Amino acid sequence: xxxxxDGYNLLHAMGVVPAHAGPAVLEKARRRLLGVLQGAYGEAxxxxxxxxDGVSTSRDAVTQTRFKGIHxxxxxxxxxxxxxxxxxxxxxxxxxxLVVVSDDRRLQRAARQxxxxxxxxxxxxxxxxxxxxxxVRPPDESGEKKPALSKTELHDxxxxxxxxxxxxxxxEFSDPYGFGEIEKGIEDL
Numbered sequence: 650x651x652x653x654x655d656g657y658n659l660l661h662a663m664g665v666v667p668a669h670a671g672p673a674v675l676e677k678a679r680r681r682l683l684g685v686l687q688g689a690y691g692e693a694x695x696x697x698x699x700x701x702d703g704v705s706t707s708r709d710a711v712t713q714t715r716f717k718g719i720h721x722x723x724x725x726x727x728x729x730x731x732x733x734x735x736x737x738x739x740x741x742x743x744x745x746x747l748v749v750v751s752d753d754r755r756l757q758r759a760a761r762q763x764x765x766x767x768x769x770x771x772x773x774x775x776x777x778x779x780x781x782x783x784x785v786r787p788p789d790e791s792g793e794k795k796p797a798l799s800k801t802e803l804h805d806x807x808x809x810x811x812x813x814x815x816x817x818x819x820x821e822f823s824d825p826y827g828f829g830e831i832e833k834g835i836e837d838l
Contacts, residue, residue, distance in 0.1 A: 654751070655730060658752055697718075698722065748773075
């Protein structure tokens with residue numbers, strides 16, 4: 650499956666972006682979301698496209714980039730992320746293998762009309778939360794399961810998310826989707 654994600658819609662569903670967040674908070678939120686997605690998909694991250702609204706009207710503004718394998722697109726005025734996502738749906742050749750992630754009714758309707766799979770943000774967050782907590786790893790030669798994360802991987806994740814509490818513009822993160830236990834993990838290190 651490939652995933653086409655309405656970036657800010659997903660961030661708002663997570664409850665981590667204040668209503669009137671400034672550019673610095675939005676940038677940090679985008680990077681954290683992309684980090685979470687990359688962690689959930691690993692080597693399959695190239696199967697994920699995230700679309701965010703942009704703020705620039707400049708023709709020189711970046712519209713596409715990659716973040717650790719994830720394809721990232723920015724909509725620039727007069728277009729919105731919804732317009733870009735609808736365009737990407739219409740250009741998709743294997744639509745039955747495309748999962749569109751958004752709570753936006755307009756996008757859900759476009760995805761259904763295009764024979765894509767539709768997934769609401771909360772359902773999607775639960776799915777990647779399960780993937781992150783219980784990644785499928787083959788047993789080693791002794792028949793025992795390998796740990797879900799190595800100590801190095803765990804340390805890298807804890808380091809990446811350690812400053813969430815210290816960010817004054819960041820909403821408190823209640824962690825209903827299994828992205829947390831940061832404090833506990835740091836104490837354990």
